[in-house]
Amino acid sequence: MSINLPPISDVPAAETAVMPGEGPGGGLWRGAWRRLRRNPTAIMGAAIIAFFVLVAVFAPLLAPYEPGSAQWSGDVTPTTVPGPDDDHLLGLDRFGSDLYTQLLFGARQSLVYGVVSTAIGLSVGALLGVLAGGLGGWVDTAVMRAVDIMLSVPSLLLAVSIAAVLGQNAYSIMIAIGAAQVPIFARLLRGSMLAQGRTDYVLAANALGIRRRRIVMGHMLPNAIGPTIVQATLNLATAIIEVAALSFLGLGSSDPAVAEWGRMLVAAQDRFEAAPRLALLPGTAIAVTALGFTLFGEALREALDPRNRR
Amino acid sequence: MNAGRRDNDQPLLSVRNLAVTFQLRGQHAAKAVDDVSFDIRAGQHVGLVGESGSGKSVTSLAIMGLLPRRGVRVSGEVMFDGTNLLSKSRGEMSALRGRDISMVFQDPMTSLNPVIPIGIQVAEIIQRHFNASKSAALERTEELLARVGIPDPRRRLGEYPHQLSGGMRQRVLIAMALACEPRLLIADEPTTALDVTIQAQVLEVLKKLVADTDAALLMITHDLGIVAGLCDTVNVMYAGRVVESATRERLFAQPQHPYTGGLLESIPKLDSPRGAPLRPIPGSPTQVLPWSEGCAFAPRCGNRTEECTARTPDLDPAGDRHLRCFNPLSRTAAEARR
Numbered sequence: 001m002s003i004n005l006p007p008i009s010d011v012p013a014a015e016t017a018v019m020p021g022e023g024p025g026g027g028l029w030r031g032a033w034r035r036l037r038r039n040p041t042a043i044m045g046a047a048i049i050a051f052f053v054l055v056a057v058f059a060p061l062l063a064p065y066e067p068g069s070a071q072w073s074g075d076v077t078p079t080t081v082p083g084p085d086d087d088h089l090l091g092l093d094r095f096g097s098d099l100y101t102q103l104l105f106g107a108r109q110s111l112v113y114g115v116v117s118t119a120i121g122l123s124v125g126a127l128l129g130v131l132a133g134g135l136g137g138w139v140d141t142a143v144m145r146a147v148d149i150m151l152s153v154p155s156l157l158l159a160v161s162i163a164a165v166l167g168q169n170a171y172s173i174m175i176a177i178g179a180a181q182v183p184i185f186a187r188l189l190r191g192s193m194l195a196q197g198r199t200d201y202v203l204a205a206n207a208l209g210i211r212r213r214r215i216v217m218g219h220m221l222p223n224a225i226g227p228t229i230v231q232a233t234l235n236l237a238t239a240i241i242e243v244a245a246l247s248f249l250g251l252g253s254s255d256p257a258v259a260e261w262g263r264m265l266v267a268a269q270d271r272f273e274a275a276p277r278l279a280l281l282p283g284t285a286i287a288v289t290a291l292g293f294t295l296f297g298e299a300l301r302e303a304l305d306p307r308n309r310r
Numbered sequence: 311m312n313a314g315r316r317d318n319d320q321p322l323l324s325v326r327n328l329a330v331t332f333q334l335r336g337q338h339a340a341k342a343v344d345d346v347s348f349d350i351r352a353g354q355h356v357g358l359v360g361e362s363g364s365g366k367s368v369t370s371l372a373i374m375g376l377l378p379r380r381g382v383r384v385s386g387e388v389m390f391d392g393t394n395l396l397s398k399s400r401g402e403m404s405a406l407r408g409r410d411i412s413m414v415f416q417d418p419m420t421s422l423n424p425v426i427p428i429g430i431q432v433a434e435i436i437q438r439h440f441n442a443s444k445s446a447a448l449e450r451t452e453e454l455l456a457r458v459g460i461p462d463p464r465r466r467l468g469e470y471p472h473q474l475s476g477g478m479r480q481r482v483l484i485a486m487a488l489a490c491e492p493r494l495l496i497a498d499e500p501t502t503a504l505d506v507t508i509q510a511q512v513l514e515v516l517k518k519l520v521a522d523t524d525a526a527l528l529m530i531t532h533d534l535g536i537v538a539g540l541c542d543t544v545n546v547m548y549a550g551r552v553v554e555s556a557t558r559e560r561l562f563a564q565p566q567h568p569y570t571g572g573l574l575e576s577i578p579k580l581d582s583p584r585g586a587p588l589r590p591i592p593g594s595p596t597q598v599l600p601w602s603e604g605c606a607f608a609p610r611c612g613n614r615t616e617e618c619t620a621r622t623p624d625l626d627p628a629g630d631r632h633l634r635c636f637n638p639l640s641r642t643a644a645e646a647r648r
Contacts, residue, residue, distance in 0.1 A: 212404070
């Protein structure tokens with residue numbers, strides 16, 4: 001770097017005013033974070049998520065008994081399931097395990113399933129979306145036709161088929177549900193990448209010789225990723241429900257000792273009249289977790305929207 | 311940097327018979343630029359003047375190779391330093407852009423990436439073309455920002471575009487375009503989006519830096535005031551073609567094409583009597599380029615004769631300039647005097 005420039009002389013100085021209401025720093029994410037903290041919806045969603053995460057992490061400490069032990073199976077009869085009493089806060093489940101313990105440990109499974117499957121869907125979908133929207137041309141056509149084919153199969157049916165092929169274990173469930181999410185992320189990110197490709201700053205970067213790879217990854221992606229991140233938080237809720245749906249259809253994990261909200265719902269169906277709480281409690285847990293992620297996702301979408309800047 | 315510069319006889323940029331046609335599937339072809347030719351010598355400042363839709367921006371994008379490939383046909387020749395830019399590959403053009411030919415765009419509010427600090431946006435151009443380390447590039451960026459008149463440049467390096475005013479952002483864009491000391495700078499209406507007071511400052515910065523770096527300048531504008539203050543020669547475009555091409559002095563002293571004359575007439579002057587009406591050019595430009603049937607300006611022209619609608623005029627040498635007109639203003643002026 002030895003480019004000699006003549007000394008600066010009478011170049012007029014720019015007006016020094018900084019835009020009002022702007023502190024130092026503050027990019028897209030910092031601004032989004034600031035708006036997020038002020039948004040009551042975001043706080044509520046985050047509180048719900050935090051609650052379930054804490055429950056999942058500290059389940060062994062919070063739970064009064066071992067999970068899936070079925071040690072009181074003798075108390076369960078074909079027509080009755082013992083309800084809440086002094087020993088069992090929420091009573092027993094139909095296999096004779098403590099329902100409260102099962103619910104606490106169920107948070108672990110459901111959250112991990114939701115987060116991992118969404119992460120799979122997000123990373124594969126985002127990769128396809130970046131390729132299609134960033135490179136365009138025949139890559140775009142090829143990727144999007146493949147995604148269209150995936151999209152033409154209902155997502156749950158797709159997940160069921162994949163789970164059926166891969167076999168009954170935790171990984172295949174996560175892959176199945178993640179794969180079903182791929183088209184959503186791919187389409188969404190491709191759309192916002194294409195929109196970024198038409199912006200003035202991409203034209204300007206091109207006019208200054210910035211490499212294509214750098215323009216796609218460094219300029220377009222950071223501007224396009226926002227809606228996709230938000231979609232991911234919304235999909236987390238859907239993923240948990242889909243895990244439950246797969247369990248309900250009998251494609252969940254085959255080990256009955258593992259507590260998981262979706263399977264607890266399934267197990268409760270033939271005792272619904274005798275003990276509705278067996279279905280209502282895990283159902284409520286799924287619904288509230290989904291609500292937490294949905295609230296947080298909505299708030300994040302609002303915070304990332306450039307029109308809400310300032 | 312300028313050691314490789316040729317002697318002054320060969321122009322740095324030579325545009326010959328440039329034509330750009332937009333052809334979308336199932337639609338009629340639309341010619342945006344047709345038969346445009348002009349030269350720019352090293353260090354020379356050339357103006358490309360015309361109203362909205364006259365094809366000046368498309369011309370600049372064609373020179374830069376920035377027009378989309380699909381649905382656009384570019385023909386003619388764009389000779390830069392002895393090679394035809396239109397026959398270069400995408401990668402060759404990318405390596406050339408920013409280093410040898412650079413561009414400043416019209417709208418500073420949208421031409422900077424909102425999520426990248428301005429320091430990085432300038433430095434990455436230097437890194438790209440000079441293989442410099444990030445710290446060296448940032449050091450030079452700081453110097454560049456100071457040169458375009460941005461106060462406290464070290465602190466500004468880490469700031470985002472939305473923290474800068476429009477004038478400051480345009481200064482950053484100028485710094486980006488001149489970061490690698492290109493031999494040709496294309497400025498596409500660089501001050502149109504700015505306040506009038508800021509316009510003058512930014513123009514001053516541009517002028518100074520272009521002079522300091524010895525770059526040739528292609529100034530695209532509809533503002534004849536900018537041309538008068540900046541350009542050595544001027545090309546006036548109408549409906550996709552150059553209609554008059556002359557040195558600044560000759561063009562302003564004695565416009566020959568009725569369109570040029572109309573442009574100059576329609577500028578408000580300080581010494582005209584109070585209350586005197588402005589004299590706009592009647593009519594408006596047609597959407598399709600009508601050069602196939604006579605002169606495109608004929609419907610709006612006061613000098614129109616039958617010949618104007620019967621034949622299409624060529625851009626021919628006429629004394630001290632090039633002119634595309636059968637009945638230039640000088641002839642009518644001479645007849646009026648008689």
